[in-house]
Amino acid sequence: MTLLRLEDLSVTFPVARRGAWPWEAPDLLRAVTDVSLEVAAGETLGLVGESGSGKSTLARAVIGTIPASSGRVLWEGQDLAALSAGRRRRHRAEVQMVFQDPLAALNPRMTVGRAIAEPLQTHEPDASRDERRRRVGEVMEKVGLSPKLMDRYPHEFSGGQCQRVGIARALVLNPRLIVADEPVSALDVSVQAQVVNLMKRLVKDMGISLIFIAHDLSVVRNVSDRIAVMYLGRLMEVGPARPLIAAPAHPYTRALVEAVPVPDPARGAVRAAGLVEGDIPSPLSPPSGCVFRTRCPRARPDCADAPPALRPVRETEAACIHPIAEAAHA
Ligand code: ADP
Numbered sequence: 001m002t003l004l005r006l007e008d009l010s011v012t013f014p015v016a017r018r019g020a021w022p023w024e025a026p027d028l029l030r031a032v033t034d035v036s037l038e039v040a041a042g043e044t045l046g047l048v049g050e051s052g053s054g055k056s057t058l059a060r061a062v063i064g065t066i067p068a069s070s071g072r073v074l075w076e077g078q079d080l081a082a083l084s085a086g087r088r089r090r091h092r093a094e095v096q097m098v099f100q101d102p103l104a105a106l107n108p109r110m111t112v113g114r115a116i117a118e119p120l121q122t123h124e125p126d127a128s129r130d131e132r133r134r135r136v137g138e139v140m141e142k143v144g145l146s147p148k149l150m151d152r153y154p155h156e157f158s159g160g161q162c163q164r165v166g167i168a169r170a171l172v173l174n175p176r177l178i179v180a181d182e183p184v185s186a187l188d189v190s191v192q193a194q195v196v197n198l199m200k201r202l203v204k205d206m207g208i209s210l211i212f213i214a215h216d217l218s219v220v221r222n223v224s225d226r227i228a229v230m231y232l233g234r235l236m237e238v239g240p241a242r243p244l245i246a247a248p249a250h251p252y253t254r255a256l257v258e259a260v261p262v263p264d265p266a267r268g269a270v271r272a273a274g275l276v277e278g279d280i281p282s283p284l285s286p287p288s289g290c291v292f293r294t295r296c297p298r299a300r301p302d303c304a305d306a307p308p309a310l311r312p313v314r315e316t317e318a319a320c321i322h323p324i325a326e327a328a329h330a
């Protein structure tokens with residue numbers, strides 16, 4: 001069952017041009033352009049792309065904190081922009097967010113127990129104090145924190161523990177979708193895998209859908225059922241995680257796959273193979289045609305003609321008119 005559907009979603013931000021007169025129209029920064037995507041109930045979608053590719057903006061459109069400039073966000077088939085007040089309140093409880101910097105996301109003067117209970121107070125104000133403490137204790141155990149730590153403050157916790165608090169806070173209302181925006185990017189590499197595995201286990205056990213955002217494909221590969229790759233606001237490729245990584249059809253996906261750090265005994269180190277050359281163009285004036293063509297090793301003149309639509313290539317869908325034909329690692 002489809003829980004969330006994005007239909008040609010675009011989000012633009014008006015930005016004042018430097019040196020412009022006040023009466024001049026602002027430039028439009030295209031943060032997300034024409035993204036169509038679905039998330040099924042219980043499914044984990046990995047969302048990857050370099051910094052600036054529009055991942056956080058897409059996340060904010062999904063949780064409803066910024067409106068679509070065009071296109072639609074459908075929650076259980078209903079347009080988010082047209083929900084009744086009551087349904088909108090329910091949507092806010094059903095979709096929860098986990099943020100990148102767990103300590104910054106927590107109020108330093110609030111015990112972690114109260115931080116976890118806060119969404120309950122907002123959405124289930126009739127629950128008694130005992131009931132709230134019981135629910136908080138329960139969810140703390142789920143994320144691997146002793147309920148005895150309920151009355152401690154965030155600064156007494158490690159980064160990994162703070163993120164467990166952030167996850168507990170997202171879980172306490174029994175949401176249907178969690179949007180985790182780079183939830184492990186600020187954590188030590190040694191604890192990243194623990195937190196990723198915890199989230200993976202929890203959402204599968206509880207039947208929750210998850211959008212797991214990362215700039216690094218290696219972080220999402222083990223947690224995702226499907227992966228969506230974004231570049232400069234557009235979807236480049238989407239498909240089941242395994243074939244998308246084993247045999248990417250889009251040159252940008254291949255670049256991300258090759259940027260995955262792999263142990264390289266010959267050089268006695270981890271090889272972080274260079275991503276494609278050059279910087280991401282400005283989203284104020286994206287290249288015509290395929291937005292990736294200015295950095296694409298396979299670009300040809302006709303790539304400038306029109307933005308390619310997603311189309312099936314082997315087991316994934318890629319927005320590329322010259323996709324990688326061979327199964328790379330076959
Ligand atoms: P990502 O999360 O993939 O790094 P973002 O969604 O944060 O990407 O940003 C996409 C683009 O939108 C960037 O160029 C960013 O500078 C721009 N952007 C994001 N939020 C705003 C905003 N509120 N106003 C203007 N530009 C924004």
Ligand code: MG
Pocket residue numbers: 055056057181
């Ligand atoms: Mg971001």
